[in-house]
Amino acid sequence: MSINILEMKNITKTFPGGVIANKNINLKLRKGEVHTLLGENGAGKSTIMNILSGLYSPDSGNILINEKPVSLNSPKDAIKYGIGMVYQHFQLIPELSVVENVILGIKQRREPFLDIKGSADRILEYSNKYNMGIDPCAMVWQLSVGQQQWVEIIKALYRGARILVLDEPTAVLIPQEIDQLFNMIRQFTAADFSVIFISHKINEVKEISDRITILRKGQKVNTVETSEVSKPELAEMMVGREVLFKAYKKKAVPGVPALVLDKIEADNSKGLQALKIVSLAVKKGEILGIAGVDGNGQSELVEVIMGLRKSTSGSVKVMDKDVTNAHPREILDCSVGHIPEDRRVSGLMLEMNLRENLILHDYHTVPHSKFLLNWKFIKEHAEKLIEDYDIRTPNSDVLAGKLSGGNQQKLILARELHGNPDILVAMHATRGLDVGAIEYVHKNIIAQRDAGAAILYVSTEIDELLNISDRIAVIHSGEIMGIVNPDNVTIKELGLMMAGSKKDTLL
Ligand SMILES: Nc1ncnc2c1ncn2[C@@H]1O[C@H](COP(=O)(O)OP(=O)(O)OP(=O)(O)O)[C@@H](O)[C@H]1O
Ligand SMILES: [Mg+2]
Numbered sequence: 001m002s003i004n005i006l007e008m009k010n011i012t013k014t015f016p017g018g019v020i021a022n023k024n025i026n027l028k029l030r031k032g033e034v035h036t037l038l039g040e041n042g043a044g045k046s047t048i049m050n051i052l053s054g055l056y057s058p059d060s061g062n063i064l065i066n067e068k069p070v071s072l073n074s075p076k077d078a079i080k081y082g083i084g085m086v087y088q089h090f091q092l093i094p095e096l097s098v099v100e101n102v103i104l105g106i107k108q109r110r111e112p113f114l115d116i117k118g119s120a121d122r123i124l125e126y127s128n129k130y131n132m133g134i135d136p137c138a139m140v141w142q143l144s145v146g147q148q149q150w151v152e153i154i155k156a157l158y159r160g161a162r163i164l165v166l167d168e169p170t171a172v173l174i175p176q177e178i179d180q181l182f183n184m185i186r187q188f189t190a191a192d193f194s195v196i197f198i199s200h201k202i203n204e205v206k207e208i209s210d211r212i213t214i215l216r217k218g219q220k221v222n223t224v225e226t227s228e229v230s231k232p233e234l235a236e237m238m239v240g241r242e243v244l245f246k247a248y249k250k251k252a253v254p255g256v257p258a259l260v261l262d263k264i265e266a267d268n269s270k271g272l273q274a275l276k277i278v279s280l281a282v283k284k285g286e287i288l289g290i291a292g293v294d295g296n297g298q299s300e301l302v303e304v305i306m307g308l309r310k311s312t313s314g315s316v317k318v319m320d321k322d323v324t325n326a327h328p329r330e331i332l333d334c335s336v337g338h339i340p341e342d343r344r345v346s347g348l349m350l351e352m353n354l355r356e357n358l359i360l361h362d363y364h365t366v367p368h369s370k371f372l373l374n375w376k377f378i379k380e381h382a383e384k385l386i387e388d389y390d391i392r393t394p395n396s397d398v399l400a401g402k403l404s405g406g407n408q409q410k411l412i413l414a415r416e417l418h419g420n421p422d423i424l425v426a427m428h429a430t431r432g433l434d435v436g437a438i439e440y441v442h443k444n445i446i447a448q449r450d451a452g453a454a455i456l457y458v459s460t461e462i463d464e465l466l467n468i469s470d471r472i473a474v475i476h477s478g479e480i481m482g483i484v485n486p487d488n489v490t491i492k493e494l495g496l497m498m499a500g501s502k503k504d505t506l507l
Helices: 045-052 075-080 098-103 116-129 145-158 175-190 202-208 231-239 298-305 328-332 343-347 354-358 375-388 405-417 435-450 462-468 491-498
Strands: 004-015 019-030 034-039 060-065 068-070 083-086 163-167 194-198 211-216 219-225 257-267 273-283 287-291 313-318 336-339 423-427 454-459 471-476 479-484
Touching (some): 019 034, 019 211, 034 202, 034 231, 116 145, 202 231, 219 231, 273 298, 354 405, 375 405, 435 454, 435 462, 462 491, 471 491
Parallel strands (some): 034 194, 287 471
Antiparallel strands (some): 257 273, 257 313
């Protein structure tokens, strides 16, 4: 009989506005186990972990560590009990180095002197032990997202974490990085430490967890042994209905080319060439998927199309109109919708409410405004979109930053799709979303296609691209390696192209 290192008993948490984020939740964590919290967007996963990390206090309920009741009133208390939290949205300071970030807030032995050397050595030990490849002296802003996550994990280990809480750690990782993270988790739990793992991705949940607790709408549905449950059963427990893993779509009926890139070249933010002679044409009524490992020019490609980055040569045409290096406003006004790469950075104004976020494109047009903003219309418009797009929120006064990830994405979809754009440029549109929400996004995007939109769909998930695209272009190092038909390409061929083989070399 293994010991429960942690027990959360009857935890309830209500937010202002009446959202019951957690209702009477019970959770037991064994020593040495990987315990997953699985649940839809907004199910209450981050909330209960924020309670565990001392960030929020519960309205009621108890927490026991090693069978003794504790009160966790601040993240410091949580650390004292060995709870190390890696938040869904990282808390690092980009302008500081790795060491500085790791030791920030820890009392130094010989204050006011910082023991940078000693700390760097310890960081290197963790990095080597878990194969993280982190340079303690690197500046955090220079690190990839995956590396930044390692720094967050090191921060927790450095503070003596015996329970590591990882809130959607794989949402930002590529397949190889996920393998590395899983190796780290296995090593960590083999030493009798425990991990609480949060993810929506049922495949990886099956792979890494010992047990799974499913939450739905703030309540616990069940705790199950991973080996005793199938993937469809998990999906159904999570969403409350059967889930289609395959998006249903009719054969595309492509029309005229609507978005045409001709020999586009562009530099990245470091001044290095990011796009090399990229030529693509997306037709009305089709979804052109763009596959590639993150960082191979996808961001720059989308930015060039949307007028957010200057191209150094080549042209972009939208419905025959030349919009090369045009102002973003002009491009949006050509009936182009945009689902940006990072919903929190460029998709939404987190400090504004839902109403305001929903009019970011249209606020200057009738009926949204005529000299002054027409708040009555804007409110009604928002309420209709909240209803139509099933955005889970008490009302439209809520700040966008307070919505769960999936609901934030629905908010963007509502804004970008409700006017039925001719062209939709979507990047990582389902990143961090649960199976139900992914199904929802796919359905909406396919409906736009069927209504005649030309859709450019950038993703790093091969399964998703095979599922949703009518054609797939593979990008590597800023170059198109070829365009394939999802019905007769293998995952291996796609993988090879993503690693830099040209399509004709595969034939
Ligand atoms: N600080 C807050 N203020 C008000 N409401 C909040 C706050 N944090 C979360 N909520 C609400 O509580 C509910 C649970 O949110 P939570 O972030 O815990 O969900 P989640 O399961 O982590 O979702 P996701 O998978 O999208 O990250 C949601 O309805 C959310 O809008
Ligand atoms: Mg969350």
